[in-house]
Amino acid sequence: MARILLADDDASLLDVLTLAFEEAGHATQTARDGATALALIRKERPEAAVCDVNMPGLDGFSLCRRLREQGDLVPLILLTSRDSEIDETLGLDLGADDYIAKPFSMRVLLARVSSLLRREAARQKAEAAPAPIASGPLELSPERLDVLFHGRPIVATVTEFRLLEALVRRPGVVLSRARLLALVRGDDTVVIDRIVDTYVRRLRRKLEQVEPGFDRIETVVGAGYRFRGYGG
Known part of the structure; x- marks a missing residue:
């Protein structure tokens, strides 16, 4: 009405x-x-x-x-x-x-x-609609779940997108696997937190296809992952 x-x-x-x-x-x-x-x-x-x-x-x-x-x-x-x-x-x-x-x-x-x-x-x-999230040549559109890298679209699953979004929104912050799962899933479902490693590997592979040697998603041994933003 x-x-x-x-x-x-x-x-x-x-x-x-x-x-x-x-x-x-x-x-x-x-x-x-x-x-x-x-x-x-x-x-x-x-x-x-x-x-x-x-x-x-x-x-x-x-x-x-x-x-x-x-x-x-x-x-x-x-x-x-x-x-x-x-x-x-x-x-x-x-x-x-x-x-x-x-x-x-x-x-x-x-x-x-x-x-x-x-x-x-x-x-x-x-x-x-949420404003696009940008870091250097990487741009995420939360409303459409789109990823652009150097102007090229990256095909990402919903989970991969949410994981990348969680990292890019917090440049330099170390996020544990459990924390990343909570941000990505938004619930208390119990899963093996090492599944995050699989998602990260897939994301790295996809981003490396556009930018060989892509190293912005860093592994922090014993702690988790962090995104090293462009310019930082």
Whole structure:
């Protein structure tokens, strides 16, 4: 369920929109003019807004312009009774995400709002994704479990990736096999800690295929392993 702001000076259409969106499982707020819509967007932070262009006081174009000038990226669909290519271009140039001319299919409007919500969720997820971890030519992407070394992809299993990540995140720190297993597995499962040696051998072999003589993963006899970061 998403919170949707509906803004239109046509009370009957606003009632129809409210019913349709609530039947689709959304929570709605309504406004009869642009100024009220702008205030509600700022205060209530809806997840999307559907606004008529021809509203009194502050029209849909001006509302869109103010939001975008202030850096507000709330997904916004403009509705208009003027089926004009010029109007559509203006609305999109101002930063509207979509534009629908009246009369319109309610099913189409709901589908376009759902598409915007999915796109916004994906954008927020991407922004919240862990930043890549870099050490010299080695780059790890925790969100995608990708390893790049000297710009070349390294195929690593999930366990190998987590092991390499644990080491690279702590350059110079000696990590025991038991500690590495705890960081990699994230549970208390009892396994032979010497399995870490196998994972390290595999990682070294894969990295050596790109950089012969790779020696950044060091064995500390009797203690465990550490990563010697580039530049250190």
